[in-house]
Amino acid sequence: MDKALALVKGEVKRLFTDFLEKKGQRRTPERYAILDEIYSKKSHFDVDTLFIQMKNRNYQVSRATVYNTLDLLLESGLVIKHQFGQNLAQFEQAFGYKQHDHMICNVCGKVTEFCDPRISQTEIMMGELLNFEIQHHSLNLFGNPKVDENGICLNCDNVVST
């Protein structure tokens, strides 16, 4: 485990501890294990993936606990929830990331992050116009990947029949 990752994990753990204390919630090993697992790799994940990942590492938690803990992590702002597809919520780490949006591949479902400051201008303007105090936004672009002359996707390297 590299140093930067260790630092992030430490900080995130501290923040979570503070949060639990303030809420009068218990600091259980399960909760920390889930937090640690989430911050062990950088990418989007869904509940089941996380659950199975932990099983594979021989850390026994129930799905219910995963859901429960994710709620706490969402509330504490350490994790962000997305709803890209139909019925599979996706999550991602929130700490150490700047605001970003998502490009979702129509072919393989892969999620790529991007950033465009113009969105926050839209936020501000529409908040004014519509009488809302904007809390957050979600911008998802959906599209087909460009492929090279052999039909290889320029993004995921898979063969794509377009």
Next chain:
Amino acid sequence: MDKALALVKGEVKRLFTDFLEKKGQRRTPERYAILDEIYSKKSHFDVDTLFIQMKNRNYQVSRATVYNTLDLLLESGLVIKHQFGQNLAQFEQAFGYKQHDHMICNVCGKVTEFCDPRISQTEIMMGELLNFEIQHHSLNLFGNPKVDENGICLNCDNVVST
């Protein structure tokens, strides 16, 4: 029923007929009834609302048929599907509307439409940058409504405890 609405309904029906014919699908009364119901009122709706609405009008259709028909309407481009919340897909008419995005009220869940041309610039730029041919996007703003001095929401007129 006003004239404009009648015109839209006629046109939409024609488009749907063309689509069904091209796909070799049958033109069943159920399908037209569902299309008609959807275009009878301007707003977002979910499957169950639509289903119950039709029941109330004494038009008997099964949920399965509603789902099936919505798929066809989506494919034909006459209806658009959104996933604002957790697990309740919302739909809206697509014909006669220009591209727009959505502002969702954190308090009452009400959906307001808005339009900002800057989004399409983001689409174009990110498509270039990430090697995608953007098909569509979805931008949702979430926020709390501004209230007047009496705590009345400026948007929905309900009392809001902020």
Next chain:
DNA sequence: GTAACTGCAAACACTTTGCAAAGGA
């Protein structure tokens, strides 16, 4: 007439809940 469509109910997938047992504070 016949293949596609409908209605119904059962199956599904993801998420939440109820309850007894475990374990932080």
Next chain:
DNA sequence: TCCTTTGCAAAGTGTTTGCAGTTAC
């Protein structure tokens, strides 16, 4: 010790599917 949290399994919720009967063509 006490009350929150956990694990499990059962219940929920929105959606899809299988199948027998119906119907558009």
